[in-house]
Amino acid sequence: xxxxxxxxxxxxxxSRQIMSFHLPGDMPDLLSLHLKHLDHYVGTLTKAxxxxxxxxxxxxxxxxxxxxxxxxxxxxxIDAAVFREWIINIGRREAFGHLxxxxxxxxxxxxxxxxxxxxGFPWFLTQSSLADASGLSTVHVNPTLQNMRGHxxxxxxxxxxxxxxxxxxxxxxxxxxxxxxxRN
Amino acid sequence: xxxxxxxxxxxxxxSRQIMSFHLPGDMPDLLSLHLKHLDHYVGTLTKAxxxxxxxxxxxxxxxxxxxxxxxxxxxxxIDAAVFREWIINIGRREAFGHLxxxxxxxxxxxxxxxxxxxxGFPWFLTQSSLADASGLSTVHVNPTLQNMRGHxxxxxxxxxxxxxxxxxxxxxxxxxxxxxxxRN
DNA sequence: CGGCAGCTTGAAAGAGTTCAATCCGTGTGG
DNA sequence: CCACACGGATTGAACTCTTTCAAGCTGCCG
Numbered sequence: 001x002x003x004x005x006x007x008x009x010x011x012x013x014x015s016r017q018i019m020s021f022h023l024p025g026d027m028p029d030l031l032s033l034h035l036k037h038l039d040h041y042v043g044t045l046t047k048a049x050x051x052x053x054x055x056x057x058x059x060x061x062x063x064x065x066x067x068x069x070x071x072x073x074x075x076x077x078i079d080a081a082v083f084r085e086w087i088i089n090i091g092r093r094e095a096f097g098h099l100x101x102x103x104x105x106x107x108x109x110x111x112x113x114x115x116x117x118x119x120g121f122p123w124f125l126t127q128s129s130l131a132d133a134s135g136l137s138t139v140h141v142n143p144t145l146q147n148m149r150g151h152x153x154x155x156x157x158x159x160x161x162x163x164x165x166x167x168x169x170x171x172x173x174x175x176x177x178x179x180x181x182x183r184n
Numbered sequence: 185x186x187x188x189x190x191x192x193x194x195x196x197x198x199s200r201q202i203m204s205f206h207l208p209g210d211m212p213d214l215l216s217l218h219l220k221h222l223d224h225y226v227g228t229l230t231k232a233x234x235x236x237x238x239x240x241x242x243x244x245x246x247x248x249x250x251x252x253x254x255x256x257x258x259x260x261x262i263d264a265a266v267f268r269e270w271i272i273n274i275g276r277r278e279a280f281g282h283l284x285x286x287x288x289x290x291x292x293x294x295x296x297x298x299x300x301x302x303x304g305f306p307w308f309l310t311q312s313s314l315a316d317a318s319g320l321s322t323v324h325v326n327p328t329l330q331n332m333r334g335h336x337x338x339x340x341x342x343x344x345x346x347x348x349x350x351x352x353x354x355x356x357x358x359x360x361x362x363x364x365x366x367r368n
Numbered sequence: 369c370g371g372c373a374g375c376t377t378g379a380a381a382g383a384g385t386t387c388a389a390t391c392c393g394t395g396t397g398g
Numbered sequence: 399c400c401a402c403a404c405g406g407a408t409t410g411a412a413c414t415c416t417t418t419c420a421a422g423c424t425g426c427c428g
Binding site: 311312322 | 405406407408409
Binding site: 007009011012015016017019031032033034035036037039040066069070073074076077078079080081083084086087088090091092093134135174178179181 | 191193195196199200201203215216217218219220221223224250253254257258260261262263264265267268269270271272274275276277318319358362363365
């Protein structure tokens with residue numbers, strides 16, 4: 001309902017991978033609706049207010065309002081599409097483009113819920129979580145961010161990420177909002 | 185129905201990323217059931233026989249047999265879980281473990297449909313598709329495979345992948361079949 | 369005024385890529 | 399039946415990107 005979450009899994013001691021970020025309005029747990037156990041963790045990135053809804057309640061709701069099934073299912077299919085894009089991000093884009101792509105995705109998704117505008121969005125990540133999301137090390141994320149600032153794509157570090165050059169970000173990240181399956 | 189498929193996307197000229205493999209029995213297109221457009225491609229890896237079922241037919245079926253909704257939805261949720269595991273694979277495992285993990289996943293999934301046994305499974309990948317799936321280059325996949333053969337994890341190149349040391353593969357790949365949400 | 373989380377930096381080591389060939393088996397046309 | 403074409407596998411060498419290790423630094427909170 002408020003604040004930012006992330007979905008992640010631990011690998012070996014100390015190493016983890018973030019698989020998605022979640023914003024107010026998301027239903028991160030929908031992905032386990034029909035699964036017996038959870039194969040990963042969901043945690044907070046900031047102070048957050050979270051609504052817990054038992055699976056049984058969701059299933060009841062869907063049973064009485066079948067039209068909702070398509071909507072909820074669709075939501076999980078879009079999550080899957082985002083996972084696919086992240087596979088591409090990690091597999092085939094190097095640090096600079098990868099981080100640019102992450103910023104683009106966040107801007108578009110945050111705009112949808114009114115938490116970002118043309119100028120930028122609130123910065124809710126540490127460099128270390130950015131590293132865990134991108135499969136890079138913090139030691140490499142840091143200079144890459146500086147590099148993006150040097151190219152005037154984003155503004156100086158602060159409480160917000162200032163978007164200085166949206167087209168530059170889009171082109172560096174090879175970003176298209178296709179996979180987010182927005183409405184209009 | 186027969187043969188092997190893959191789900192992929194092109195990045196820039198010549199570079200592509202495979203996001204999943206599909207075996208007989210899979211319904212790869214279910215992931216676009218509630219989406220307006222496809223944001224990637226699905227193609228064959230071998231000669232294949234494929235059944236095309238219009239979305240409308242699926243939706244009809246689900247409307248008349250609501251019990252199936254959970255099953256089909258579940259299928260897409262498991263696909264999403266596999267995507268998540270691939271994110272981890274690409275992000276946090278290096279070549280050797282990554283390829284080992286891919287082999288483990290294939291063995292488990294192929295066993296489910298009777299196409300693999302303890303000894304191994306049919307080899308349906310070129311080194312180049314393995315590279316596109318793992319985010320590596322063919323030039324690096326090749327010696328890594330040789331390395332796995334050298335460690336007696338898998339048998340010599342041929343029409344089949346011979347599994348010589350299952351436990352070794354599992355441990356090299358940090359594999360757990362958790363995320364596949366198998367029945368038993 | 370510490371303590372601490374998070375950010376920054378430098379240097380060395382490694383993993384993986386790219387470029388550029390070569391090799392090999394198989395299928396095809398003449 | 400042989401030469402050739404071709405996709406796929408293999409190899410070497412130079413080069414890049416990224417990680418790891420190892421410190422410092424900085425700003426905020428109690």
